[in-house]
Amino acid sequence: MTTLLETRNLTAFYGDFQALFGVDITVGQGETVALIGSNGAGKSTFLRTLTGLLPAKGQDIRFEGQNIAGWAADRIHKAGIAMVPEGRRLFASLTVEENLLIGASGKRAGPWSLEKVYEIFPDLIAKKNNPGTALSGGQQQMVAIGRALMSNPTLLLCDEISLGLAPKVIKDIYEAVPLIREGGTSILVVEQDVGQAMAVADRVYCFMEGRVTLSGKPADLTKHQIAAAYFGAKNEGEAA
Numbered sequence: 221m222t223t224l225l226e227t228r229n230l231t232a233f234y235g236d237f238q239a240l241f242g243v244d245i246t247v248g249q250g251e252t253v254a255l256i257g258s259n260g261a262g263k264s265t266f267l268r269t270l271t272g273l274l275p276a277k278g279q280d281i282r283f284e285g286q287n288i289a290g291w292a293a294d295r296i297h298k299a300g301i302a303m304v305p306e307g308r309r310l311f312a313s314l315t316v317e318e319n320l321l322i323g324a325s326g327k328r329a330g331p332w333s334l335e336k337v338y339e340i341f342p343d344l345i346a347k348k349n350n351p352g353t354a355l356s357g358g359q360q361q362m363v364a365i366g367r368a369l370m371s372n373p374t375l376l377l378c379d380e381i382s383l384g385l386a387p388k389v390i391k392d393i394y395e396a397v398p399l400i401r402e403g404g405t406s407i408l409v410v411e412q413d414v415g416q417a418m419a420v421a422d423r424v425y426c427f428m429e430g431r432v433t434l435s436g437k438p439a440d441l442t443k444h445q446i447a448a449a450y451f452g453a454k455n456e457g458e459a460a
């Protein structure tokens with residue numbers, strides 16, 4: 221497996237508050253990797269550190285062989301890391317298509333286009349002239365993913381794809397994952413739903429209190445191990 225992204229001993233702070241304590245994560249080319257863990261475990265903070273939204277100067281974040289720690293967010297985006305933020309954040313005054321086209325600014329060479337986004341999310345075709353906010357939550361999530369893909373990223377980061385969505389909609393969205401990978405994009409997804417993470421990911425990392433407490437391929441991890449890593453050994457009964 222060729223390594224696409226590798227963090228070593230990554231830390232993150234909000235002022236004096238330390239949110240990450242030495243996180244080592246690897247994403248290989250073509251892999252789908254899921255981050256799981258309870259609220260406040262540090263998953264979003266990890267993504268924010270990768271994308272340059274939190275300072276990472278002097279740290280070790282290797283992306284395609286370069287250390288991108290400390291780079292400005294737009295430089296990281298241009299290098300090929302695109303983020304689908306938690307809460308989708310569409311532009312209310314713009315149509316679906318205009319929201320998608322915004323993602324194409326500073327576009328890199330690659331397979332993604334409006335047509336290709338409509339191909340993986342056909343629900344959006346009939347809505348393309350509607351305001352982005354006049355959509356269901358699931359459709360908004362599709363636009364947010366499509367917008368990120370329009371820049372032709374090598375690595376797509378998704379924060380809480382399924383938050384607040386109905387199971388059928390979540391299934392529709394996750395069905396796009398293999399199609400995204402076919403385009404050559406690797407995926408790093410934060411997913412609260414452990415079952416969903418296990419179903420979609422090649423490998424998962426579990427966070428607790430700013431540390432990685434477990435990692436591996438879904439088939440190699442037991443429910444017991446996951447519960448202990450997710451809640452801490454003393455509370456693991458809760459996960460059953």
Ligand SMILES: Nc1ncnc2c1ncn2[C@@H]1O[C@H](COP(=O)(O)OP(=O)(O)OP(=O)(O)O)[C@@H](O)[C@H]1O
Nearest residue numbers: 234237239257258259260261262263264265266427
């Ligand atoms: N802007 C911020 N300022 C200060 N502390 C923050 C900020 N954002 C997050 N934190 C703290 O950092 C820690 C990690 O939060 P983070 O949002 O990364 O967790 P998470 O695993 O993504 O959980 P969630 O599912 O709730 O988003 C928490 O203790 C949280 O309270």
